[in-house]
Amino acid sequence: MNLSMLLVVIFLVISYDSRAEGQKSAITVTNNFINRTSFPWIHGISNLFTFYQAYRPCQTEFNTTGTCLAKSDCLARNGMAAGACVAGVTVCCDLKFTCGGRTDKNGTIFVNQKYPLADNMTNTCQITIEKQPNVCQLRLDFDEFTLAQPDENGQCTTDSFMIRTSVGERLPILCGENPGQHLYIDVGSGFINSNPVVLSVVTNGAIGGDLERRWRIKINMVPCDSLNMAPSGCLQYFRSPSGTVQSFNYGRLIPNRARYLSNLRYTACIRTEENFCGIKWRTEQPNSFSWGWPVNQSDQTRKNATVLAFAGGHCNSDDYIGIDQATYEDNNPLALDEDRFCGLGLMHHGQVFSRSKPFQLKVRSNNDHRLNGKQSQQGFDLHFTQLPCVL
Numbered sequence: 001m002n003l004s005m006l007l008v009v010i011f012l013v014i015s016y017d018s019r020a021e022g023q024k025s026a027i028t029v030t031n032n033f034i035n036r037t038s039f040p041w042i043h044g045i046s047n048l049f050t051f052y053q054a055y056r057p058c059q060t061e062f063n064t065t066g067t068c069l070a071k072s073d074c075l076a077r078n079g080m081a082a083g084a085c086v087a088g089v090t091v092c093c094d095l096k097f098t099c100g101g102r103t104d105k106n107g108t109i110f111v112n113q114k115y116p117l118a119d120n121m122t123n124t125c126q127i128t129i130e131k132q133p134n135v136c137q138l139r140l141d142f143d144e145f146t147l148a149q150p151d152e153n154g155q156c157t158t159d160s161f162m163i164r165t166s167v168g169e170r171l172p173i174l175c176g177e178n179p180g181q182h183l184y185i186d187v188g189s190g191f192i193n194s195n196p197v198v199l200s201v202v203t204n205g206a207i208g209g210d211l212e213r214r215w216r217i218k219i220n221m222v223p224c225d226s227l228n229m230a231p232s233g234c235l236q237y238f239r240s241p242s243g244t245v246q247s248f249n250y251g252r253l254i255p256n257r258a259r260y261l262s263n264l265r266y267t268a269c270i271r272t273e274e275n276f277c278g279i280k281w282r283t284e285q286p287n288s289f290s291w292g293w294p295v296n297q298s299d300q301t302r303k304n305a306t307v308l309a310f311a312g313g314h315c316n317s318d319d320y321i322g323i324d325q326a327t328y329e330d331n332n333p334l335a336l337d338e339d340r341f342c343g344l345g346l347m348h349h350g351q352v353f354s355r356s357k358p359f360q361l362k363v364r365s366n367n368d369h370r371l372n373g374k375q376s377q378q379g380f381d382l383h384f385t386q387l388p389c390v391l
Contacts, residue, residue, distance in 0.1 A: 055067060056085065058083065059083070059092065060082035061083045061092075062094065062116050064216075066092040067079075067095060068092060069091065070090055070091075071091045074093035074095075077093070077105055079094055079095040079096065079097075080094045081094075082094040095109055096115075097109070097127065098110065098112065098115070099113055099123070099125035099126060099127065100126070101127045102127070102130060103127070103128075103130070103219070104129070104130040104132055107218065108129075108218075109218050109219070110215070111215060111216045112125065112201070112214055113125065115215075116214070117214075118146075118213055119213050120205070120212070120213055121203065122205040123203050124200060124203075125203075126198060126199070126201075127198070128196050129197040129219060130196050131195060131221060134223050134224055134225075135221040135222065135224065136186065136188065136223070136229060138184070138187055139183075139219075139222055139228075139230075140199075140220075142179055142180065142215070142217055143216040143218060144215055145161075145174075145179050145181065145214075147160070147174075147201070148175060148211060148213070149175065150262070153367065153368070154261050154369040154372070155261075155367070156173050156175035158207060159203045159204060160200075160201070161175065162199075162200045162201075162202070163185060165195065166188075167186050169185070170265070171183075172248065172263070173263075175249070175261070176249030176251075176259070176261070177249055177251050178248055178249060181248060183236055184222075184230040185197060186232070189224050199217070201215065231358065233267055234267055234268070234269035236268040236269065237269050238271065240271075241386045242383070242385045243383070243384060244284060244381065244383050244384075245268050245380075246380065246382075247291070247363065247380045247381075248260070248379070249261055250381055252378070253376050254376060256374070257373050258373045258375075258377045258378075259378040259379055260291065260319075260365065260379035264363050264365040265365075266362075267363070268363065269358060269359070269360050270358075270359035270361075272359060272386070273386050275388060276387060276389065277355055278330065278354065278355040278386070278389075279354055279359045279385070280353050280384065280385045281326070281352050281354070281361070281382050282350055282352075282382065283345070283350040283351070283380075284383050286350065287344070288380060288381035289321075289345055289346040289350070289381075290376075290379060291343075291377060292310075292315055292318040292319035292342030292343065292377075293319075293343065293374075294314045294315065294317060295371070296314075297314075298371055308344040309343045309344065309345035310342050310343040311338040311340060311341050311347060312338045312339075312340055314343075315340040315342035315343075318368075319364060320342045321340070321341045321362065322362030322364065323339060323341065323354050323361060324339050324354060324360065325337045325354055325355065326353065326356075327354070328347045328348055328351070328353075331390070338352075344377075346382070353387070359386070361382070361384075
């Protein structure tokens with residue numbers, strides 16, 4: 001190769017990163033040049049271009065975030081080519097997989113078979129996650145999640161999302177609408193493949209209406225030494241001074257039917273920020289707490305009830321939300337502590353305060369939804385704000 005040819009190659013490499021619109025043309029010219037040469041070393045420059053462009057974020061043709069990879073690398077990772085990064089060199093890879101897949105890759109995305117289209121057929125879609133040796137937890141983020149609603153007893157009998165682990169942890173069966181939700185799964189600290197996790201989505205055909213089953217679940221592996229690990233016993237873990245916690249399948253009211261799920265027993269935990277000693281819980285909207293109903297108020301309804309919010313012993317007989325040592329007013333020694341809340345409102349003014357650590361929201365529901373259906377209860381949407389320590 002003479003000096004002039006080498007200078008052309010160097011010029012193309014330098015100009016490659018300086019003009020975004022010129023990247024494709026530079027690569028095309030370079031590849032054409034390389035294909036016409038017989039010098040083995042020049043092909044290394046082609047690999048340089050591929051490496052240079054790979055592993056960058058990109059936007060897929062589904063308007064989701066992907067990663068620039070060589071097409072062969074994308075397929076090896078169980079991904080799908082969903083657009084081009086540089087024509088003929090790298091593709092915008094959507095790292096997702098579907099029914100029957102096995103993965104040990106962090107950041108894998110589990111979707112329904114026809115995604116981004118809906119699936120309305122009868123099917124059991126199952127995947128297996130093989131954890132890496134230094135991983136102790138999985139975090140599942142539900143970017144999209146739409147299945148059939150629970151039945152009149154709050155159970156997922158038409159469609160269901162289930163998690164099976166060998167650790168023996170009791171995890172809820174989910175259905176309905178759950179976009180934006182997340183949960184943590186303990187997988188132990190054993191060797192690779194010792195504790196595989198199986199995710200299953202069971203669907204039962206078309207049921208009428210405008211239901212469009214669709215899911216997109218991101219699978220993140222949490223290392224054992226990570227500060228992002230959820231504390232033991234926490235199904236959900238929120239790591240911010242303020243935020244929102246919703247019940248599974250929270251949404252618009254369904255007349256004469258409870259929307260939230262039955263047989264729940266889990267805890268949502270809030271990481272205590274430095275120099276914060278208390279927490280305030282409040283309803284996002286006036287009607288965004290609707291959970292459990294006292295048996296001794298069974299003759300009351302939304303329309304004729306004189307008292308809508310209940311606490312303490314009134315909530316022992318049905319579903320409730322637990323907040324340790326909570327009061328209706330902060331720093332008031334005369335305010336009585338309560339730890340259980342139910343009804344159609346959160347205490348008297350839609351808010352409670354607690355200085356009991358760790359900050360937790362305990363969610364409990366039984367298998368009897370008769371009273372809850374009568375009240376058309378839809379769950380809760382609560383906002384939390386951590387409170388600074390006072391000297």
